[in-house]
Amino acid sequence: MGASHDNLLGTFLKDRRARLDPAAFGFTARRRRTPGLRREEVAQRAQVSATWYTWLEQGRGGAPSADVLERVAGALMLTPAEREHLFLLAHGRPPEVRHQPSPRITPQLQRVLDALPLSPAYVKTSAWDVVAWNRAAAAVLTDYGALAPGQRNILRMLFHDPKVRANRPNWEASARLGVATFRLETARSGASEQARALVDELSRSSPEFAALWRDNDVRTHGEGTKHIEHATGTITLDYSSFAVDDQPDLGLVIYTPSTPADLERVRSLVAS
The missing domain is CATH 3.30.450.180 (Beta-Lactamase)
Known part of the structure; x- marks a missing residue:
């Protein structure tokens, strides 16, 4: 099977990284071979090392902590559903429930x-x-x-x-x-x-x-x-x-x- 099937977490992270507009985060959009943020830019936003984040996308280095996953989710601007999917891929379980003091009645x-x-x-x-x-x-x-x-x-x-x-x-x-x-x-x-x-x-x-x-x-x-x-x-x-x-x-x-x-x-x- 291909790498996309073997490393679902890495594939998901790369896909969400590619969807982000560098200019919206203050990064230059020139001289980029691929769309979206670079790995080191996501790492900077998540306050982790570029090497560690690279390993995360490559499926190396073991399971990340919940705190680090939260920072990565924030860095990638994940929606609540995407955040849950990230935790399921990385930990095999959803994240802790975030209490919402102001629920929305649509x-x-x-x-x-x-x-x-x-x-x-x-x-x-x-x-x-x-x-x-x-x-x-x-x-x-x-x-x-x-x-x-x-x-x-x-x-x-x-x-x-x-x-x-x-x-x-x-x-x-x-x-x-x-x-x-x-x-x-x-x-x-x-x-x-x-x-x-x-x-x-x-x-x-x-x-x-x-x-x-x-x-x-x-x-x-x-x-x-x-x-x-x-x-x-x-x-x-x-x-x-x-x-x-x-x-x-x-x-x-x-x-x-x-x-x-x-x-x-x-x-x-x-x-x-």
Whole structure:
């Protein structure tokens, strides 16, 4: 097999290096036999030696450290997807998740929510702040638009909102699952500072939360069933959770009425 198959990392680095405009980085574009940056220019931007970077492209010298790969990714102006691919080629695993404190709710993502008129759905951060929702979610779950942004946190509502507690027939099970899932999701996303602040706040204000947190239980959200009490009766909803591609801090949760009777109750609430 050719060198391009034997050294996928080197081939990828060369390709991305060739795509960069030297003039955009203050390097002269004259007297160049090949397009893009030279190896020594990438090395200079990544703060590594030219010899070491040459060896990296040639597949010599062993696996680079994560810190060096981050600098190379920055030097080559890699996109998040390209950065992940770089780590997969070099280490056989993706890089550590970078927590994004300001997640992007794109118009396309909001349209996905709005296209589900009778399926309550929302997007939450790894710190469990609800940042987007549809009309069905506002009608059946919580009217998030009536809350201040800082109050749209699922855990805060679960432990401190009397209405939320009242409309959960099995609140204890919901609370236990919520705390266990929160622990896992914040660890996955790298949202350690936000998570610690919220955990400290709820541990001080809610003995029930503090006791559940001390249990160190860990679970995934995955799929399941939720029961919500309303004036129209108990609504049973099946839910599924999804990751939002290229935004590791965001998760999408969609609830679907379990039976035709549940669907009619949801329809009535949305229409009111």
